[in-house]
Amino acid sequence: MKNFIAFALLLCSAAAVFGSVSVSAEDVRHQPLKDLNGYFPFDPPASLEQWETRKQYVRRQILVATGLWPMPTKTPLNPVVHGKIQRDGYTVEKVYFESAPGFFVTGNLYRPTNIEGKVPGVMLAHGHHKDARLDMTPENRLRSLIADGAERFERAGRSTYQSQCRQLALMGCVVWQWDMLGDSDSIQLSRELVHGFAKQRPEMNKTKHWGLFSPQAEAHCQNVMGLQTLNAVRGLDFLLSLPEVDPQRVAVTGASGGGTQTMILAAIDDRIKLSFPVVMVSTAMQGGCTCENASLLRVNTGNIEFAALAAPRPQGMNTADDWTKELATKGFPELQQLYAAYGKQGDVFLKRGEHFPHNYNAVTRSAFYTFLNKHFKLGFQAPVIEHDFDPLPPVQLTVWNDQHPAPKAADPDFERNLLAWFTEDAEQQLSAAASTPEGLKTVILPAAEVIIGRTYANAGDVQWAPQHEQDRGDYVQHTGTLLNQTHGEEVNVVWLCPKHPSGRVVIWIDDSGKSAVYSDDGSVNPAVRKLVQAGTTVVGADLFLQNGEAVKQTRVVGNPREFAGYTFGYNHALFAQRTHDVLSLVRFLRHANSGPCPNRDLKTVAIAGWRDSGPIAAVAGGIAGDAVDRIAIDTQGFRFGQVLDYRDPMFLPGGAKYLDLPGLIALHAPRPLWLAGEGSQPELISTAYHAASETNALVTFTGEAAQQQAAASEWLLK
Incomplete structure (x- = not known):
């Protein structure tokens, strides 16, 4: 980690002098996975106040x-x-x-x-x-x-x-x-x-x-x-x-x-x-x-x-x-x-x-x-x-006898029914929590922070390492890397910076990474162009492992037993890692003293998420809280509870527990939300906005898929 930070600082210093620098520091997430035989030191916090937190x-x-x-x-x-x-x-x-x-x-x-x-x-x-x-x-x-x-x-x-x-x-x-x-x-x-x-x-x-x-x-x-x-x-x-x-x-x-x-x-x-x-x-x-x-x-x-x-x-x-x-x-x-x-x-x-x-x-x-x-x-x-x-001999200690008969042993139906009881019990408690702003804040959000493994407050110190700059007429295109110095992570990004900025920034997230801001012919994506022409800065990003061939199955540790806990008990799931990248982007926008568009007067930060990246944007926005002013997402009806392979890139431990994706989307209330893929009246989400007395802040889109991004862009400009 120290070597990464030192290298990141060197990159930033070089960028200040030369204006452009090639980034080659390795994201720590490419390192071998940690397993139960790793090294687990404990570093006591500097004060009891820090320790209690x-x-x-x-x-x-x-x-x-x-x-x-x-x-x-x-x-x-x-x-x-x-x-x-x-x-x-x-x-x-x-x-x-x-x-x-x-x-x-x-x-x-x-x-x-x-x-x-x-x-x-x-x-x-x-x-x-x-x-x-x-x-x-x-x-x-x-x-x-x-x-x-x-x-x-x-x-x-x-x-x-x-x-x-x-x-x-x-x-x-x-x-x-x-x-x-x-x-x-x-x-x-x-x-x-x-x-x-x-x-x-x-x-x-x-x-x-x-x-x-x-x-x-x-x-x-x-x-x-x-x-x-x-x-x-x-x-x-x-x-x-x-x-x-x-x-x-x-x-x-x-x-x-x-x-x-x-x-x-x-x-x-x-x-x-x-x-x-x-x-x-x-x-x-x-x-x-x-x-x-x-x-x-x-x-x-x-x-x-x-x-x-x-x-x-x-x-x-x-x-x-x-x-x-x-x-x-x-x-x-x-x-x-x-x-x-x-x-x-x-x-x-x-x-x-x-x-x-x-x-x-x-x-x-x-x-x-x-x-x-x-x-x-x-x-x-x-x-x-x-x-x-x-x-005493064992026969005198055993609990079961003729007067107290033993239950059925190793019954698969008992196993299923037991988990079904826990599922139903949790849903009842969590539905009640999600129906109030206080419940969302004290029950659902704290769980989401654990599931993702990061809060917005500890998202990290993020610095900008530029690579290329190109004048495109009414906007300037910047490419480079955001270096999360706290966590040793990097995110390759492209910025489309209008020459007459409005103070609005939209983080555009899609499965194809930062190239999603462009169309197949190399021109700017029409929905993105609408934003840029209106003075909105648009940031496209390669979330972790999005800059190459699509991931079919995620890595697991060397343990031959097919138990997810051996891997994800020690390592973040890929879904969580990609969510970390979105949090890094938001953190940089909110806290950086410099960047590709230093003259902008930041007023709002929004996230737009599409395809499998829609749920990632949704979860990141919920955890980021007020640091994100509004969000536009298409969930495509995705549910963590439908994932049947623990090596699936969309697998997230705990993702279905807290009322699945709708429960995590409800964390956006009362902030403005444009939502596609959930029907016209997503009950749990609508309930959260109603409880927050902000029903008008929720806009659901049920039109043609081809019109989604254009409709979202218009909404983002309001």
Whole structure:
């Protein structure tokens, strides 16, 4: 990035001296895609004020990516608690409840035998060990762990999950240990689907009744990561519904995939007062399972920053002989710096353990107990260590029995119906939000900014690098490149600058790039000429990858599994990148001190978008807000929800969730909008303009396609 900026400055300096310069700096978007094995550092902001702004954005990013913005309606949990087992000093019960209608969360509840007053609550998430809650460690494996110092006891070591839950209950805590999807008693979605998905399923890739991992699911932010996160949030609801649990002393911990769940829950839910993610906080590998990834989730962020979102609440973590082994020097010092800014440097803790493999061993568990004991003031002697005991056999822990029959396992209809419920629930909430200016501003726009991955405020510092200038009689043609120095991006543009400018500028966006301002014979496009002759400056642009052969399929990372989240969880979609270019154009027009038409007195900025670039212009204009005065677009009836290939250039994760393209177009209200391709009365958009008391600002065009641009030009001149 620094090299790009330096080169860009050199170009601008050379242009000032020589008047023209050849541009050859490479747009950073041509570089190899980032994947889960990339490098994800965290740079704490200079002030807590800056951090709070960033914190709110990243938290929103997590919620949007996991389908929890807005939070799905919290329907009754209908908890069933049964089969109490009395143990020495604690009890174990079997629990299931519904995080969404008919969608069961299963697990065990551990409670101290004699509870007086309010006691702490602890949520324990597990990783990818098969049948984790019900599993027993084989003897040969256990003996190796004992020999290495990772475990201490031949009996208790058979079930580390029971060991941890038992110890916490003996320390006076109520413990909820639940199943990840496809594990132990969670059988409604198969383990093979949830954690092993590899190939797209044609029967689930449809515009209606779709399944997980399909482009439709991705366009609606429906993913396994989100389902598991919802289960965690509803599990916290369940835990706090118990009258004995102290809401001021609730903790969450877990290792590997459970460490990911721990970070995410603490990041998005302030009801968690202490967290201890194990073998997952790292600047390196971010989590390899499909259940730890989601489109949009880690674009321009990562696990260290996710952990940072818990600050200044107490948080512990560890290192092991895995991707966390460099945490002591990469990531943890930055977390200490952030906690120090809050005056809480001592509340973030690292347990070193690079000699241990990737697990939640007895040494790390002891560190968690001791950390919890300190911050929840439990009064036990430090360090707190486990004692040996006889674990319960799996048959005594399983939730389902004859009196409590299990739901149907791995039912494709259940999968489809579950996603359909989330879709309907979201549409109801979002339709209500889109019907008011406040809802558009506080719900739809913040989501759109995450989906595109850029706000207008951070669109970047954009500079002009000229190439050629030619007098064309009543206007001057300029060609050159806009250099976005903040993001390392470039946009090749052509300016048609009238010699008697009116102060109006129109950005003309089309699939053919900047050549769209011309006709096939080289003359100026008649609709564009009408604008120029009226004194309007017209800017044509090659949006990213528009200056060559049309893109048929976008790039994806090298991971062979056909999961969009492995690519778009770390990289912007092409649609978003092209939207960034439009934002760069608007930003330059509004903030540049110089340019191809320095004598113009800027009065209005408008965007005109055609063909597949119409939706791009529409989304960019919605995000740009008042920086764009008016917009003319033809959507051709496009819908993100109709895209059935996650490599399609028009694929946009989350694009269909927020009432699809009409929901994003509604963000233009109350600004003037000329709209083709949506019929004469586009209900959702009309409602937004009516709510803003600007019904006359919406003009819908239903005439012949050949007349669109001419009609739009006349409207743009009003």
